[in-house]
Amino acid sequence: KNQVEQSPQSLIILEGKNCTLQCNYTVSPFSNLRWYKQDTGRGPVSLTIMTFSENTKSNGRYTATLDADTKQSSLHITASQLSDSASYICVVIVLSGGSYIPTFGRGTSLIVHP
């Protein structure tokens, strides 16, 4: 079982609508949790970085929330645009054996239709 689970696997929405992507993790201890956006054929781009003490972090139309007690995070996209079509990846930075190891979810593929 993957230690970082994302849902849904894929999502189709209409332009202008809001959506929420979920990330549940079982790894610990963790240093911070990140959300990335990856366009097809390109490298990931960081959206937010959150430590365990932060509940919410925004970056424009992207808002990430974190509940460290339940080990759940969500990424909310407001007023979606066609350019939001991409894969969204949740990453938990885990402290393991003195090293910081990024542990990735499989991503949610978002398609925004006009």
Place this chain on the structure above:
Amino acid sequence: KAGVTQTPRYLIKTRGQQVTLSCSPISGHRSVSWYQQTPGQGLQFLFEYFSETQRNKGNFPGRFSGRQFSNSRSEMNVSTLELGDSALYLCASSLASGPFYEQYFGPGTRLTVT
């Protein structure tokens, strides 16, 4: 400021051969991390180099190795290639090593092993 560059962008190799991939970080960045991305496993962390020293390492066999030069440029080597090594190899640079530094990804090298 120029972004992270990776060369070559595409590569086709035969099983049993070895391959070397190159990554040039953003100017001023001293940490370089390498990742493997496949449809089946998603993104996985390979290793991180900072000041020419390997700082963190993921769970990959010894066939995967890397190094960093004094100008922060990094190379990754895979020996005795297997079909399962076919993947997109991404590198990311950051100002320094540590779990809270923003990472900037390159476009990746697409490796196909036949």
